[in-house]
Amino acid sequence: MALTDGASASTAASPHSGPAIDVRDLRMRYGDNDVLKGVDLTADPGEVLVLLGPNGAGKTTTVEILEGFRVRSAGEVSVLGADPAVGGEAWRARLGVVLQSWRDHGNWRVRELLAHFAAHYAPYSTAGRPRPRDVDALLETVGLAGHARAKVSSLSGGQRRRLDVAVGIVGRPELLFLDEPTAGFDPQARRDFHDLVHRLTDEEGTTILLTTHDLDEAEKLADRILILADGRIVAEGSADELARRVGSGSEVRWVQDGQRFVHAAPDGTAFVRELLEQHGDAVTDLEVRRASLEDAYMEMVARHESGRTADAARALEGLEGLEGITR
Amino acid sequence: MNRTTHVLLRGLAEARLALLASLRSFQEMFATVMFVAGFTVGLSFMRGGTVDGTGVDSATASLPGVLGLSVVFVGVVATAMMLATEREDGTLLRAKALPDGMAVYLIGKVVYAAALVLATVLLLVVPGLFLFDGLAAGLATGWPQLLWVLLLGMVASIPAGAVLGALFDNPRLVNAVGMVPVFGITMVSGVFFPITALPGWIQTVAQVFPVYWIGLGLRSALLPDSMLSAEIGESWRHLETAGVLGAWAVAGMVLAPWLLRRMARRVSGANVEKARQKAMQRV
Known part of the structure; x- marks a missing residue:
């Protein structure tokens, strides 16, 4: 059910320009x-x-x-x-x-x-x-x-x-x-x-x-x-950016010869490439999970609570390709 | 419709809805009915006796004092409690989040308090007309006087209640700190026995506060002049009544807006949350 009874997004713009x-x-x-x-x-x-x-x-x-x-x-x-x-x-x-x-x-x-x-x-x-x-x-x-x-x-x-x-x-x-x-x-x-x-x-x-x-x-x-x-x-x-920034890489899960494996890899892609090169068709049910927002958040809070907030902020700022970190 | 009209209309709507809500609340109705019934029954026991040497029915002679007490209790204590409670439970925060919300809320509360005072007075006077000798006759001639004293009494007490409610953050504190003095003052204000029976300095203290003057004004409206022998200076002192009640009204109306603004500024979600946490702990 639509919320707009009369207003449309085009006319709903706020009267002032610039950030809200x-x-x-x-x-x-x-x-x-x-x-x-x-x-x-x-x-x-x-x-x-x-x-x-x-x-x-x-x-x-x-x-x-x-x-x-x-x-x-x-x-x-x-x-x-x-x-x-x-x-x-x-x-x-x-x-x-x-x-x-x-x-x-x-x-x-x-x-x-x-x-x-x-x-x-x-x-x-x-x-x-x-x-x-x-x-x-x-x-x-x-x-x-x-x-x-x-x-x-x-x-x-x-x-x-x-x-x-x-x-x-x-x-x-x-x-x-x-x-x-x-x-x-x-x-x-x-x-x-x-x-x-x-x-x-x-x-x-x-x-x-x-x-x-x-x-x-x-x-x-x-x-x-x-x-x-x-x-x-x-x-x-974004949630994605934050996860990439703080998260410790990826978690890779797969099944091989009827056995289930879980491996934490700093570089998920590289790990998977190697895995497939070595074992090929023996690998099934492959699952790669990037560090989640939860991982990122927990890491931030952990650093904060151990009294290293400033370090955490600095460490984040130092990471490559990041923008918008404020102190 | 200009903004003032809009705010006034919303304020009246707020008062009407708040009254309807109170009518739906068993707790609030029970409290009001007990208050009124308690006094009516109490006065009924005095029926038949007469005040010495006047022939005036004792119950009729006591009713104005009870009315004065009611005006002050409802106007001051109930208003103060309401403000303190609603600040804590988030009602005021809601008002603050709405455009013109605070103005609408405060107008609503003043009208609500006035309606509550009038309802209490009516609930006491109407049965009294049938129960107490001479009340109908007194009212027949004294009603204009009754009206102005009631009106001035409300204008003196409701802002005072708002001041008290704005000063104390905690409704339980209002109850403790507010009720005790109001109760004490009421005891010496000629409600339950003639003020002239009390020591001189207590008479002086009582005459600073509105309870005595509202009672006196209402006695002058409803009772014959033969009752004057029990009054200070054997006079109804209309001028002084208007003067003291007027002074309270002016003081209240100067202080209340300022304190209410200060109170409104301090209303925040964090405060409401704190109060909620505390209340949870008590439970």
Whole structure:
């Protein structure tokens, strides 16, 4: 089912040109504690950016500064062409935030709540992006049409998260923030959500910044992944690039004379060539797996946690053919 | 439609939906009904007795004080609790994420609190008309006075509640720190016994706060002048009533927007998450 009832991707372009998010040397300090130590990041319109990092790395702080919920200590931040600290209501109307609901509005009915929130956006409707979305169609999209009259407190955890997502996109945002959106989703709900994200970017050109602990999700959704560790972006690139950068080569599996073999090789291709030259037809069920994003991430976090973050960042920077690593 | 109209309409819609939601909440309804029923039953026990030398029914004579207490409890304590709770549970964060959300939320809460005060007053007065002698007669002539005192009482207490709610982060702290003084002040404010029976310095303290003045104003609206012997200076002191309640209203309306803005600035997902973690631990 299409999300676009009136808006098309061509007319949905944001009114300002340039990146949707542009952050330079962002710093945040609480008392004596530096949480962000100079974060640089940009997101182009329509891009899906995934922010990864261990707990306490500063992900939530970064996102909250961009959302205008928190005032930064230093640095330059531009979100949809405005400084979030002084964004104003018209700017706010162009953002969507998916919050982790807890027990707010428990006695409200689902449709009632969504329709009330939707009505906030009416004065900020534009020709290219009619606001708000049709509430009933949206409930259908997130799979809550059958619960329109249910009390919010009666929803299951997964259903509440779907409502959170609906609230986040009801204003047809140009930029959407998602903080661990699929925590508590079952596999079906997760797949539905991923489809929804793809539709948002494809059909409406929505820019998305997402934080998650689910590396599989990051790999599926991200145009670009940023790894935040100890208040800095320590690596940046597509899932593939990151895996190639940090991963220790490939894992090769094959069957030979009825026996199963597994071998870790720094250069998978070279190993396979040699293997086939030596054993030829005796080798069957050959499988070459490149180091995954998970391997890359675990390696980054391991280096970070053993207190060698700076080394890790330097080591990464030193690798050939890489771009976009920021300190 | 210009933006101010939009915000006002959304605020009214918010209040209406919040009231509907409260009506659906067994817990909230139970608390309100117990509050009102408790006082009505309590007053009923006084029925038939008369205040010495006046012939005024004791229950009727006590009702204005109970109304004053209700206005302050609902206006101050309930408003403060609501703000502190909703900041913690993420309601305010949701408002902050919406365009004009904070303005709509705050207008909604003020209207909601006012509706709650009026509902409580009605629930006390309407049965009283049938139960307590002389109340109907008093209301017949005193209703304009009743209206302005109620209105000014609300305008004095709701911002005070907002200030209290904005100052304390923790709803349980509001309960402990807020309830005790309000309760103490109420005890000495002539609700349960005439203020003139109390020592002079306590009378002075009581006269700083709105409870006493709302009670006095409502007594002047509903009771005959023969009751004046139990009042300070044997006068209804309308001017002073308007003055003290007006001062609270002005102070509240100067402080509340500033504190509410500060509070709104500090609302963040991290804070809500922290509160959630704490609440989980308690469970």
